[in-house]
Amino acid sequence: MARRQSDRRAAGDGGAVVNPHLPSREDILRFISENPDQAGKREIAKAFSLKGGDRIWLKDMLRQMQDEGLLKQKRRRLSRPGALPPMAVLDIFSRDAEGGLLARPAEAEDEEGPVPLVSIRTQKGRRMSAAGVGDRVLARVFPSKDETGPAYTGRVVKVFEKRRRAVLGVFRELRDGSFRIEPVERRQPELVVEEAYRNNAKEGDLVEVEPLSQGRYGLPRAKVLDVVGSIATEKAVSLIAIHAHEIPHIFPESVLREAEAAKPATLAGREDWRKLPLVTIDPPDAKDHDDAVYAEPDRDEKNPGGVLVTVAIADVAYYVRPDSALDREALNRGNSVYFPDRVVPMLPERISNDLCSLREGEARPALAVRMRFSAEGRKLGHSFHRVMMRSAARLSYEQAQAAIDGRPDDKSGPLLETVLRPLWEAYSVLKRGREAREPLELDLPERKIILKPDGTVDRVVVPPRLDAHKLIEEFMIQANVAAAEALEANRQPLVYRIHDAPSLAKQESLREFLASLEISLAHGAALRPAQFNRILARVAGTEQEQLVNEVVLRSQSQAIYARENVGHFGLNLRRYAHFTSPIRRYADLIVHRALITAHQFGEDGLRQQDEERLEEISALISATERRAMAAERETVDRLIAEHLASRVNEEFSARISGVTKAGLFVLLPQYGADGFVPISSLGDDYYIFDEARHALVGQRSGCGFQLGDSVNVRLLEVAPLAGAMRFEVLSEPTRLPGSSKSFHKSRRGLARKQKRSSRPGVRGRR
Incomplete structure (x- = not known):
């Protein structure tokens, strides 16, 4: 790549002129966007013909750009935050105005922000029907040169998870002779089935159904496509997960x-x-x-x-x-x-x-x-x-x-x-x-x-x-x-089996959380497992032990398989x-x-x-x-929910395993299963989500609930087939470490904004 001839000024150097042949930030970002397969430090230096001291300058510049959030590093490759790898698993979800397929990453990246879209292109001589809306595909991804459309184009390598429009449910016959489909997914609505679309399904059958067009009033309708088996038989719970995730289970x-x-x-x-x-x-x-x-x-x-x-x-x-x-x-x-x-x-x-x-x-x-x-x-x-x-x-x-x-x-x-x-x-x-x-x-x-x-x-x-x-x-x-x-x-x-170090965003989130416990995590230096171990040893035997273990776990990247090696951070x-x-x-x-x-x-x-x-x-x-x-996790949730279905209104000892704007997830240690506590059920105070401390904090009292807290809860509702349980917290909120009125004053504007929000599950009971 030709060198830029204009003067370059190092960011933060007071405007001092440096080598005029050094690439600008825009040059570096453009090269990384256009060459995702060649975006390591060595390749960047080679592309701009940087040698000797210029390579040291490049190293410092790339580190500074990472610290500012302009770049992220993964598996020795630099990329823009939100950028997709050259080979990605995508879900095709729609078509554009010209009938072309649009896809997005099958799993969201760690970074916040808009999910990048991919325009699926076809090779000459191939029909578009090779992949369609609802398919999960493996695709080669390329940065798009069209600035008005999706950020990427993709070429399908393999359609490896054909998705039908069908959903799973349990066929139920009501006393009035009508038929319903009881959902097995937490967000799936109940469906109505007419006699003509019953397809010989009987009470208690696990069925695949296709949703039909919904009228203006009443529940949505569906027709039965296939009877999977009876929910009353052994192994029915795992059968739900097998079909929901389309896991091949019958050998050809x-x-x-x-x-x-x-x-x-x-x-x-x-x-x-x-x-x-x-x-x-x-x-x-x-x-x-x-x-x-x-x-x-x-x-x-x-x-x-x-x-x-x-x-x-x-x-x-x-x-x-x-x-x-x-x-x-x-x-x-x-x-x-x-x-x-x-x-x-x-x-x-x-x-x-x-x-x-x-x-x-x-x-x-x-x-x-x-x-x-x-x-x-x-x-x-x-x-x-x-x-x-x-x-x-x-x-x-x-x-x-x-x-x-x-x-x-x-x-x-x-x-x-x-x-x-x-x-x-x-x-x-x-x-x-x-x-x-x-x-x-x-x-x-x-x-x-x-x-x-x-x-x-x-x-x-x-x-x-x-x-x-x-x-x-x-x-x-x-x-x-x-x-x-x-x-x-x-x-x-x-x-290789690789496990990358925690991303910069997760490191900073962990650093903020530990600071609330008066535990420091060094900036700048490359993290090593030993640093986490020293933190874990410091809280061993204390009330914060379980909490810190959970937060450290959440800060870790996910281990995956890859042809390119970056090592295994955890090991x-x-x-x-x-x-x-x-x-x-x-x-x-x-x-x-x-x-x-x-x-x-x-x-x-x-x-x-x-x-x-x-x-x-x-x-x-x-x-x-x-x-x-x-699939394994959902099956455990369903089994435990079914096991506890007869114990509604009983009290349990629990631990807070997750904190969101909508409420708390609580884990029953005796059973290893989660349930949910809506924020609206927490009491008379107005609770604000403190992301850094993984807590919901009362605006007036400064007391609240934090990840890892032990609480007593009452089981209010169970949906066994969906593996869902709803609880209410019986324990009083506690004063959280580091909470102060200044925190609540700084969040007051946010609280007023949330009060005006009409979204369910966000407002607390006042």
Whole structure:
């Protein structure tokens, strides 16, 4: 790019003239907008021919532009706030005046402001009907040169989530003989169905319906398209989430035929590890076992106190070949989805629970990594192997832990000295390395729903966090690191698991919140997990502990899959790739194929045409992961709401888990489920939303409710199918740290404005 010849003046330098060939801010912003794929510091410097001291100037200028909000940095690429990546998941929502398709990002970015629009263009020779309104698509996105229209144009790469106009509901027959559709979504209205549009649906059926044109008066009408099943049957609650999120759950016949035709792997081309006493350690109800472990002291005199750790992972790539029916369906699903009452697997049971599962006493193919650690827990080296193994034992976490704690049973007892103790000794070594690395240590207990035989909730428990869990977790992390390092060393493209540092906007929001608790967070310096850990340690054991853990969690970016590496902030690792669960994650299968290619283990590795699609695949599997998380969360909400439906008007202990302008979200710790408290029910004071402190503050009293507060609530209303519960707070508001009259005076104008607002749920009761 040609240099600008006009004088450049550095911002904030008092007007001093600098190198006249330096680009202006407008030049830099224009280059970044026009070249989203080449917007790193190095590429910008090259484009403007900046060398030596000019590069230092550029670094300072880019940092200043980030601080001012003109730029954001993500995955070593700079972009304008609100800018879209070159490959994006979009929802097509409308057409423009000329009939062209308009789309917007499937998920909003962290930054506030208008959502950028994308004009979908078609390639010559293709009809517009390849994608339509309501579709979710993967598209290549380009900045638009037309300043009067949408900011971007896009070209559809794949339509991967066809959306019908249908909605889900439960068919109800009223006493007067009329029919209604009870909604399963919180924002969905009740619908009326006429006899002609019933389509043989019966009371209690879960149905797909198409909304019809609505008249001027009365409820909207609909017609039944399909009967999904009865809501009275087991697993009906997860069935709602499966259909609502369009999760593929029935394998095509071609996939099942291919799975049934698969033959067990042979020893050809593999090392024979069948005598090595690898063991699997999993939950007691696990059906597939894709990882096995073994450890021993390092006998090398040059590594005193060191250990050798071996992790063997099921060789799924041997059975699931590129472009096969199994492969296409696995990519379509992206990952297995885990509900309290069922699992929707990525692969058929013939593959996941039989041929690939590392069953006790049976020969199974595997990809294995042998890692060498120093006594301080630092990884000194690793090697990958394609092997045939035989699991010496299938153990549960509790079973292995009991043996170490002095309570071995008939299965774990014979393995205690030869297998289990060396594993725990190796873990103690790896733990030193973890402590030195200082990953983010959030204290957020996980809950598990125990169901009755009829599929309803029996109880909710918090499983104990055992050393056995931590051992397997740390072994798997190190195996994932080794996979990424090995592929990088071989210059082999792969899919990384990345977790970016918190955005500048989230850092500033967190900084303001911590300041209200008189806790400082440094400006300017690049944040590290250790800084968060020191903050968490400072509040440990105090009333603010849960609150600060929640806010720190909310400040974090979302982990995704990507071809380009930026490291994993939460784990504090420079490179990280998912390798250890190919039975349930497509990302791991890609990494396995890459390792096979890099180490020349066979002909079933990653092909060049697959490498060219890694960016597309990364976007797809990141989207299916988010889809699975949403479906799993909604199913838990529905199960708990159904469980508590008979306890309306009872009182519960709760914790405030979210604060919005409309009210409070409260979490019932005993059940791990959320409900809502409208702001209008909070009392006689007028409550103002304080975003920085995550609080609703009374205008007159200065007292209020803050994220993390423990409160007593009464359950007022339950909508089981929607997973929604409404509560009222019984506890009195409390004086919040840092609240003052000056705060309320500064918000008085906002309060008067809100009083005039007619939006429901915003005004407090006066």
